[in-house]
Amino acid sequence: MSSQVTVEVELDDDAIHNLPHAQFVQQDLARRMDHVVEVAQSIAPVDTGRYKASIHRVPEPGSDGEVYVEANVPYAIYVEHGTRQTDRTGRLIHPPRYTLATALDAAGGDH
Numbered sequence: 856m857s858s859q860v861t862v863e864v865e866l867d868d869d870a871i872h873n874l875p876h877a878q879f880v881q882q883d884l885a886r887r888m889d890h891v892v893e894v895a896q897s898i899a900p901v902d903t904g905r906y907k908a909s910i911h912r913v914p915e916p917g918s919d920g921e922v923y924v925e926a927n928v929p930y931a932i933y934v935e936h937g938t939r940q941t942d943r944t945g946r947l948i949h950p951p952r953y954t955l956a957t958a959l960d961a962a963g964g965d966h
Contacts (some may be wrong), residue, residue: 874920875916875920875921880920881916881922884920884921885912887922887962888912888923890954891907891912891955895910895924895955895957896910899934900954907929908956909928910924910955911924911925911927912924913925923960925955926954926955929942933949934952934954935952935953935955936950936953937951955956
């Protein structure tokens with residue numbers, strides 16, 4: 856004997872598209888990303904301090920409600936991912952630091 860069950864689901868498109876922009880969602884995302892900034896600044900390598908000081912949460916959310924953390928110095932990509940430069944012994948001069956990636960992981964939560 857077999858049974859057949861039919862389930863009809865009606866999606867609330869308005870809720871799906873507007874929820875990321877809701878104030879309580881944006882406040883929660885901002886709080887989480889502020890924690891990411893704190894962690895990133897605490898583990899950032901410091902030579903001049905410009906990289907560490909440049910780490911911040913972007914004030915305005917993206918078009919889909921996303922919230923970003925960035926380091927906006929021109930060389931941030933090289934701090935994050937390193938370079939191929941080596942010294943005479945073959946050691947990397949600028950190894951990857953993965954500061955922002957590590958901070959996102961370390962901040963916890965379900966992101």
